[in-house]
Amino acid sequence: MQTPNRDGDGYLADMSDWTPEIGRAMAEADGFELDEKKWEQILKAREFYEEFGTVPPIRKFARHIGIDQKEIFDLWMTGPMKPITKYGGMPKPTGCV
Numbered sequence: 687m688q689t690p691n692r693d694g695d696g697y698l699a700d701m702s703d704w705t706p707e708i709g710r711a712m713a714e715a716d717g718f719e720l721d722e723k724k725w726e727q728i729l730k731a732r733e734f735y736e737e738f739g740t741v742p743p744i745r746k747f748a749r750h751i752g753i754d755q756k757e758i759f760d761l762w763m764t765g766p767m768k769p770i771t772k773y774g775g776m777p778k779p780t781g782c783v
Contacts, residue, residue, distance in 0.1 A: 687708070689708060689712050692712070695772075695778065696772055698775055701777065704775025709774060709775055710725075712772070713773045718773070724762065724770075727766070728773055728774040729774070730747075731747060731776065735774075735776050741779045741780070
């Protein structure tokens with residue numbers, strides 16, 4: 687699958703292009719493995735974004751999904767909000783991620 691245009695950081699140029707298939711194809715093109723736990727967190731972040739109109743900071747996201755923040759970091763092995771938002775078709779997170 688060909689992915690839509692992305693900016694220099696790999697985020698969709700047009701967020702309305704996002705579909706679950708596009709998100710998975712973007713991760714595959716980047717060599718980033720998305721297991722079911724990661725995908726579930728991406729979908730929960732999208733739900734948060736759609737409800738509140740903003741990307742949640744990691745602390746708020748951890749509380750929102752009822753998981754310890756350390757567990758989220760351990761799963762993603764990096765700052766989790768960047769790949770969560772990138773492959774979830776959301777805007778780049780702001781602040782400390």
